[in-house]
Amino acid sequence: MSLLKPHFEFDVLESALSFAARLAAFHTGGRLTAFLRDVGIAPMAMVSGEPEAIARLAEVSGTDRAALEHNTPIRVGKRAYRLRGHVLPAEFFARPKTAYCPACLCADDQTVGGHPAKVRRHRWFWALDVVRTCPEHGIALVRLDKDFHDGELLELGYRAPAPGAPLMAEIAAQPARPASPLQTYVVSRLEGQSGPAWLDAQALDCVVRAAELLGAVVAFGASVNLAELTDDQRDKAGRVGYAIMAQGEAGVRACLNGMFNAFEHGSSKPGPQKVFGRLYTAMSGARSFGKHGALTDILGEVIFDRFALEAGTEVLGKTLPERRLHTVASLASEQGLDPRTLRKLLIARGLVPSDEQVHHAFDAQAGRTVAAQMQRMVTVISLPKALGCSRPLADQLMDDRLLTPLAGDRPDASGRTRKAVAQDEIDGVLERVAQAAPLVTTAPADFVPIAKAAEKAKCHGVDVLHLLFGGHLLDAVRVEGEGLAALRVDPAAVKALVCDLLTGLSSQKAFEILRVPSEAGWALVDRGILSSRIIQSGQGSHVIHRFDADEVARVAANLISPSRSLELFGMGAESFSRHMRHARIRPAFSHAEIGADLYHRADTHRVLGM
Incomplete structure (x- = not known):
């Protein structure tokens, strides 16, 4: 039952503090501070949303306590408030500023017989810092600084311009714009509606903080200081950031990768702070962990994926278990190789572009594979000895792709890598010979080496190996000796196969x-x-x-x-x-x-x- 007579109705759109200000004007014709003290409520307890103050207001006004709490941030800890089931930090709210839409107040003033102090209602969502535009009238909200002790009491009948020309002038002065998607998302979520599932899974304040930070860096550059932005600039940052985050993890990752790709690396080695600026530094402090939701984890993974970091490096609270990327310098140091020769080989294998910047990063495991091949590299000069064959036959093996150069099919390869072959390639050819030609103590009397058989058949030595590897030359053998020099074949069989099978041009x-x-x-x-x-x-x-x-x-x-x-x-x-x-x-x-x-x-x- 109301202790105040007559009963004054609570509006479902207003906050408890706004209702209290209108109660004071209705019952006493005076200001809120004296009224609250008269009914046993400390003014700042009411401003701070203390549960006891809200309970007392409900008692004296005869209003449902749950209805008052539904529209009011209730303090639940140091700088922490609960609003509609969400625990939110103090910076989530516009306080100590007072925000309002002058067009909404003008509509309130149209109430018959209503004094501005009695009819002007502070809408509950105006208290949110992210709300900067009136969704009904499409104009920017006015934000009043706290200019005296009672400046947080939401007494819009006294602090906002008077009805008529003063208020109309303020309406005309506000820029027209639609409500930002971020603002709409926040208010809708507080009203119990669903949005993008990826965002709904994160704390509401984390979504807002991440969207504004990401949007600020995208819209104003990596060196931007979010704290120095104007309300209009923060509104723009929120619009830009929400458009990216509404696309989910894939959209955020694409944005961050785009920032990395667009960065001008120059000759110096860039770090995450250099590339991502405030986006990185704002999340890297010990007090910032967890405050930006999934954005922190995604940025950390992008950094692990794009920067050549050592195993054990800690980024945004997570440790890199093993190195993912190398640069030429770091791989050469790890493997004990000449970086100049290694760079040529990496360029040839496509891991490093030919116009490679000094600190270009590439897959660490792929780089180690190339380094291992380089450590067992056989140059073209040494190839005949490694194969146990003549120079012409070694060249034919390369030309006919029975051996693959370390440079692969890269025509821009240079230096020793152009014709060098990995030892594994050579071992593979010799293994194929061993499988196709069994080892014997003595070869048949009419069997001859590859070169002699090719001469008799009027073909190239590599053609004999093609016939052997293709399973067409079935009775070849090996005698004691090194590599291909140990191979013995039937020249008559080779000649017949060349005539019947190897028709046309080589x-x-x-x-x-x-x-x-x-x-x-x-x-x-x-x-x-x-x-x-x-x-x-x-x-x-x-x-x-x-x-x-x-x-x-x-x-x-x-x-x-x-x-x-x-x-x-x-x-x-x-x-x-x-x-x-x-x-x-x-x-x-x-x-x-x-x-x-x-x-x-x-x-x-x-x-x-x-």
Whole structure:
């Protein structure tokens, strides 16, 4: 039962403090401080949302206590308040400022016979710091600073402009804008509605803090100080940040990766603070842990994924268990390698771009694999000895892709990496020979080494190995000796297989006609420009390529390399290339792409008239 007569009705949109201010005006015609003291409530206890003060107000006014608490931040600890089931920090609220919409107050003033102090209601959601726009009238809220001791009492009948011209002028002065999506999300969630599931799973204050911080960095730069932003700037930050966070973890991660990619690294080694600025520093302090929700974890993972950090490095409260990324310098130091040679090899293997910045990071395990290959690298000079064969046969193995250079198919590889081979590759070839040719004490009298068999069959030594690896040459054996030099084959069998099976042109002959290096020729094959006839193996997955002369002639008629310019146009390769450059003709395939410049015949005809 109300102790105050007559009963004064509580509005479901207003806060308890607003209701108390209107009670004072209705029952005493005076101000709130004296009224609260008269009914046994300490004014600042009411401002602070002390449970006892709210209970006493409910008692004297005859109003349901739960209804008052529903719209009022109730203090539950030091700088902590409970509002509609959410425990929120003090900074979540606009206090000590008083926020209001002058257009809403103008509507309140239209109440018949109502004095502004009796009818002006402070809406409960105006107390939220994130609420800066009136959702009903689409104008910015007015925010009054606390300018005297009682400045937090929400007495809008006295602190806001008087009805009529003064209030209308204030309405006209407020910028028009829609409510921000972040504000709408917060109010809706406090009203019990659902939003994006990923955001709903986080504490409400963490969502707001993270959205405004992320949005501020995106909108105003990594060096922004959120505390120095104006209300309008924070409103913009919230709009930008919420648009990103509403996309969930994937959207946030994409944004952070975009910030990393956009950063100009220069020659110095950048750290997380340099790249992400305030976004990182605001979350890295001991007092900040947990205050930005899932954004902290995502940023930490992005840092682990993008920076070459040592195992055991701690970032935003989490420890990196093992290194994920290396730079050339860190990998060379770890593996005890020459960084210059290692860099060339990493470029060749595609882990580091050719225009690599000093601190470019790449996958640590992939880098260690390359480093291990480099440690067992066999240079082209040493290749014949490692294989136990002649120089021509070693070159043929490389040219026909039975051995893969450490540089792979990268035409921009340089130095020793261009033709060097990992020991594992060599071991693989020798193992295949061992599997296909059993070891014997004495070979049959008519069996000969590879080179002799190739000479008798009028083919290349690598063709003999193709026949062996493809399961077509079945009676080969090995005698005591090193590598391929120990292999003995039946020359008659080789000759018969070459005649019956290896018809057409070899890759060496086809690429010779085109006047392109082997890597360029195979690039044309891999791209479907030059067709080959595939000879499947009798066992296993070994493939032999042979080329029809007409197909090679077709490609040769359409694509011209500078190496053919002398026979076709009577000019040297340098002169030919210079003519094409001056005519601004780009190659159909460039050296950077495939290892040789190739021009369309139509372009050369247009430039040279031939």
